[in-house]
Amino acid sequence: MLSKQFLFTKPSLFFFFFFANPSLRRRFSSSRHRYPTNADRRSRPTTIVSPTPYIPIAKCISLLQFCASSKPKLMQIHAFSIRHGVPITDPDMGKHLIFAIVALSAPMGYAHNVFSQIDNPNIFTFNTMIRGYAESENPRPATELYRHMRAFSSVKADTHSYPFLLKALAKLTAVWEGEMVHSVVLRDGFESLVFVQNALLHLYGCFGCVESAHKMFELMPQRDLVAWNTVINGFALNGRPNEALVLFRDMGFEGVEPDGFTMVSMLSACGELGALALGRRAHVYVLKVGLLNSNLHANNALLDLYAKCGSIRDAKKVFNEVSERSVVSWTSLIVGLAINGFGKEALELFKELENEGLVPTEITFVGVLYACSHCGMVNEGFNYFGQMEEKYGIVPRIEHYGCMIDLLGRAGLMKEAYEYIQNMPLKPNAVIWRTLLGACTIHGDLVLGEFVRSRLQQLEPGHSGDYVLLSNLYALESRWSDVQKVRRAMLRQGVRKTPGYSLVELGNRVFEFMMADRSHPQSEEAYAKLAEIASLLRLEGYVPRTANVLADIEEEEKETALSYHSEKIAVAFMLVNTAPRTPIRILKNLRVCVDCHVVFKLISKVYGREIVVRDCTRFHHFGNGSCSCGDYW
Template identity: 45%
Template sequence: MVVAYKPQKAGTKSLLLFSLFSQHSKPVSVKQTKQAHARIIVSGLTANTQLMAHLLCSLALSSSTPFHYSLSLYHSITRPTVFASNNMIRCFSKSHSPRHSLLLYSSMLRRSCYSQPNNHTFTFLLQACSEASALCEGAQVHAQALKHGSADFVFVRNALIHFYCSCSSTECSKRVFDDNARSRDIVTWNSMLAAFVRGGQIDNARKVFDEMPQRDVISWSTVISGYVQNGRLEEGLECFKEMRDKGMRLNEATSVSVLSASAQMGLLEHGRLVHSLVESLKLPLTVSLGTALIDMYAKCGCIEQSKHLFDNMPLRDIWTWNVMICGLASHGLAKEALEHFERLTNDGLCPANVTFIGVLGACSRAGLVSEGRHYFKLMTDKYGIQPEMEHYGCMVDLLGRAGFVDEAAEMIDKMTVPPDPVLWATLLGACKMHGSIELGEKIGNKLIQLDPTHDGHYVQLASIYAKAKKWEDVVRVRRLMVAKNTNKAAGWSLIEAQGKVHKFVAGDREHERSHEIYKMLETIETRIAEAGYSPNVSSVLHDIGEEEKENAIKEHSERLAMAFGLLVTGDGDCIRIVKNLRVCEDCHEVSKIISKVFGREIIVRDGSRFHHFKEGKCSCHDYW
């Protein structure tokens, strides 16, 4: 707060204005700094170097520093002290031109008679080099710090570790860390931990974490984030459990990381636990935290909760909109996804490439061909976004499944980037669906050449031949599949129950309640047969009898998970399952019948989308 001005002696005025900066508990705003500057001018104290330097200090600490104003203040000081120069360097480091800090440092050296650098100078210079990812210049600053005897001061060493980490030079960070084991504080350890995490060396990060003499919430948050970023989700959640057991308080960064892990694994109860902790600790609903919660609920099958959170968010950015649009698309709510896109643009936000992945994905999952064509054209013509593989994938899937196979093939031929095998496989699936034998044969053989160990390409091609009654070709492809020793992608299904995550694979008998699960499978088979179910074994490509094929389908991973869910959840409770592969036609039909016969809502997140099974129907309307 700015003190009201009263005419006083010059010395008293100086002391009064100085106290504004030196005793303020929080950084003052730019507006307050300008008010103080005006008082200094009115009081005739602009020649007071100390006061002007403190004005610069308040700007350097401000979250939004008006760079040109800072520079004009600095230039108004006839003989800047090292304190003034350091704060100007700090202002430069937060500007769009952080490298200008180095020019100012050179100027300091030339005027060394009254502005010799000190330890803080190197800290701020390294901060600027970190912002600019200026490895060469930062290395020169390192040399200067050594020359001036500052490199062993702990906060300079911390800045060096952070700088090399920012420039992706983890080994240099490690050398600085190892140079002087006696000159370390918790920031040093956390900086080294962050360097390993940023470099993707999560095992080295864990080693540093385990060796730390003490840890704070930043230490825990960094290692948890490392596990999640490197796809080691279960280890990240286990580390979070350790953190809570140690009595550490949750912060925003940890919350976002754990919510991300919960979202990717589809662990609703775990995500709800984090949400309840966030609320109990009264953490503010920032854009990052709110977006992470929306994403978690969407990916755990609770799209209504996502919509509620989105509508009540005090602030949203483009990523919040992207998460909401992609979430609606994955649940088959195409109309709402497109409405959200229109709201986004009406609010003056510019869509990103991810936005259009959500929009085109929504069109693809609902078969909205004309809308998909419109938004694909809008993306390139109006917003200048060049299509990436994901955009082409959505369009090929949309056109192919809707029967426009030739148009999809033409789009691939005209792509500005080389198509990947996944794109060709998408078109191959469309050829199978619509009986495009000649094109399917061509694409199938191309895929086998591109990736001869992927069993799915052989299965699709053999199915196309079978549909055309080309039995000799079916046998040939099957034999080729065996000869090439193909790898089948391992299918699994997860279900969260009784405070644990239970994972099943096809034919799984490793679960501790396996006997009960298979008993429940028998009950399911009896009841769905009574409801008119007849097995569809077209997805089983093996030289075995029909009975064996039926048994193979009965033991698919999602059916085991459903049987377990019926065992451990209460009557009428929703059963939630996460599956890594796209659900097969037979399991999709069985899930619909189970939902009706057992009176349960079953939500399955497969490799493509969400399926909400209820009262014998699916939210995808059998279009997936």
Template identity: 40%
Template sequence: MLSSCSCSLVVTPEIPISQNLQTNELIKNFKTPFELKQAHAFLIKNNAPPSSLPLTRVAIVCALTPSFSYAHQIIHLSNLPELPPWNSSLKFFAENSSPQQAITLFLCLRQMGTPLPDHFTCSFLLKACTRLLDISTGRIVHSYLEKLGFQKNLILLNMVVNFYAICGDMRSAQLLFDKMPQRDVVTWNIMMSQLIKRGDVGDAYRLFSVMPERNVRSWTSMINGFVQCGKAKEALELFLEMKKEGLRPNEVTVVAVLAACADLGDLEFGRSVHRFANRNGLQGNVHVCNTLIDMYVKCGCLKDGFRVFDAMVERTVVSWSSLITGFAMHGYGEQALELYGEMVGSGVKPNHVTFIGILHACSHMGLVEEGREFFTIMSRDYGIVPRIEHYGCLVDMLSRAGLLKEAHEVIVNMPMSPNGVIWGALLGGCKLHRNTDLAEEAMRHISELDPLNDGYYVVLSNIYAEAGKWEEVTRIRKLMKNRGVKKTPGCSSITIDEVVHEFVAGDDTHPHAKKIFGMWEKLLVKLKAKGYVPNTSVVLLDVEDEEKEKFLFRHSEKLALVYGLMNIKPGMPIRIMKNLRVCEDCHAVFKLLSAMENREIVVRDRNRFHCFKNGFCTCKDYW
């Protein structure tokens, strides 16, 4: 709220000028009220008018000081418009570190009887209120705007809409938006971008669809909104539509589209955006390069990500952290640790994301002692307070290594409440090391924290199935049914000639299903000749092994791989995306086929990347 002016309006006596002062310089560049009075005294002595002083500087130097009234008198006696110098002072405060002082100064000016505010005054006050999120004072400024007849000033009205939206009062923003006599693309962009920030992407898209005019910012905001809410496919479709409209994407657009490619694992689309960025002079842009690294890493093309990193002239902590995380995700833990050493040696200070990547690397390599040390270094040497993600990595590392008791102690003694992911990491370790009792305890907590996540029920079912406790498996299924939890079907996708082909476990609806199954039967003969024995333990059904094999041979990643072998040229890598964890049987098959078919096979599952080559996987069978 506008409060009483607390300025002490005191006029100090005239102070004589020192003979050694460079008066001309002083008149132009005084820095304090004391120096201003010296300059003013010189002007009086030489019969020069007050307007000889730079009045904007008078206002800024004396605003909200005991010399405020003195400055006010100088400006008033200058016979020049009074408002511009004070507006400059308001602008200075509103745009710097003291927006509250802009509001206080305005009140003081009104008490001193300065002319009515103009549109510049209102704009600077609105800027201050927006920065302060001061909804009460902003409403008063809005009423001033209406009272002074600025209802048709589009720039000011846009500022008011933006003010209400940023302060969270979308109702007032919408009411003003609806009654505005005219709107421009800025008005629409303000409403759309603020809706997106609040997660209301549906309403934002409805606005976008009826906009009479769209600029690059409009398209970019909507593309970014789709990416943020997990609609990466829609984001790419919108990007293609934007290009058809003849608009040239900017740096922000490119970053948003690359993020969508990363989410989808669409390497070819990502590469086309990379080429566009290079053609348009963005190859040296740090933000674009960082997003390119992330995109290549998440699309399973670590080499290309490293090439981007290696060519960067300027690298930030994001550049290093993205590549470190990428090495960890792809199973190259040693390289991740080496890169961390290079990063620290180059003088770049790691952040919390860096240590998530490092701890992830230690977890998937089984480097328990190193992981413990990095967890200590993080806070001891860099003052980074461990977040729940760091504790999740630590619990995962200990659980994978079979140190289930220690992992449990970490959870119990965490400074924050553990979430479902933390207990899920322990549950995964229990499955790996067949600890039914601790698995049941973890599941009790998960049932409260994340009761609708089907993945955890499946893991517990798997633990019971491996122990031959089929009654417990049945009980878990009934529990899922009673709670309305449905098992997410395994789904894998592969991109061939820029077309995404999706496969669901057990699905025979693909147009080439018969050819795929026929090809699999031929491969199966070769696999068995190489010693392959189907691992039916991963099928959580109490049926005969022959029936289990039928389910096993219809896993989505197997169907995607066979289709890739049928359609991707020999020698070319095959890249597959899967929504769930790769099962042990598929993992064994992929290792064998990578050697038999002389193929590099890259699979991105829910947890990490598996890079199969010459019969081996980068995860070293530890995932």
């Protein structure tokens, strides 16, 4: 066996031994490290090394500061220090070595090995280690090191400790721990510091607690660009795009200039709202300040914006103009084509990605499987699913299995979908079962639907959508007493049905319409236009699909109920307020019904309008009396 002295005097062999020995590597790369206490360090035996001529510590520190520009150079300097007997136990030497390791994103197991040898590490060293873990793929050791520092070290956390620690907790979405650390920050008087406040804003944004983040933001005496960006991004990422846009407007009023990060959040908010005109203005601003030349994130956000607004032509244009396309750029367009109903184009683009030598990601395959699902390509879907692990080594996640259930369910293969769930290697969650319940409703499979609903009751008993789907299943079978039972159960358990709404953009504003909505100042004109539409469509042979009104009421009442759906009011409003031939874009939070689908096809023919409807599952592009979905949705 090689002696320690031999290894330490031959640095290249030392590092070969360290990185080639699996058990030793595992020991220092484990996510649960044991950090030595001061008592451990005092009891540690001294290793006597026969060094070559002594080199001052200052020399090695200087080398680390000015020469450690890459991982190989860092390791050479470390080997040089070992060979010349420079003690790693020295706090100054250890501090600079760990800083270089973290700055170069070297393995944190390596940093931990050095850290465990330092006598009495100072707060700078602790902070560097916490920062390194916070920026790594596994941030959990950052919290463990913080607890170790508080319990066993005389060192106290300072102003720089908390931003790194809060970043780690945000990545872990550790809500309880985050709130505990916030209380410590308050107790120690660090909350007034801007960079600590910004870290707290980011923390609550990642937790989805945007109200808490906004409250903190409003109380901040000084708000820098980072604070504005953090709270705007928090609203944008948590399904609150309206608030994000309001904050962006307020930011301009206060004279704060947006940067690339701001514009990415802004574009994301516009995409969520389907606010294409506002998104175009943001695009002009991004071009004006030259962000597209240097910011790949801004390019990808633009691509995503146009895809989410149903403007695939613009999305393709942005994609073609990007000089250096990352796999994210390809994935954004693949997903965009898929959700807009251009499944075959999405799959062709995926083949181009492969031909370019790029490696698809997990999200890329979500887009590919989605394309297969919404185009009814069952065999192709299973083929691509198999390629994930066989060709690319990507282990399918629950989202991919959800796509497969959706693929089978939309094709009406209910038995196969259920058996697929039973044989999944992962435990099916509520989303998986809910996908199957939705398919049961579409294809009228009441027996399986009742069974699936019982499973969902165990997983998420208070989800309103499950009650609605089961109620719709009973209504399809005219089992009105069971419909009433479901509704009484909802009332008893305090479950409220999600109201349907439709959004349209006109000028600088986004307008919202509910079913039978008369709150808008132009309601009278919109309802007059609805009456005109009904007359013209009857001449085209339109007959209301009253079978889709899932209520025990008279036929005439069913026709009236159908005519006042929110998306119909929205399209009438846009016909009144826009010039002929202008495209109409509508965002709806629920699945578009069969009757509205028929009506929009006819309106696109009679009025010569392109109508783009984005519902909760996909886009429908209506034109010349047909829809891009091919009536398969």
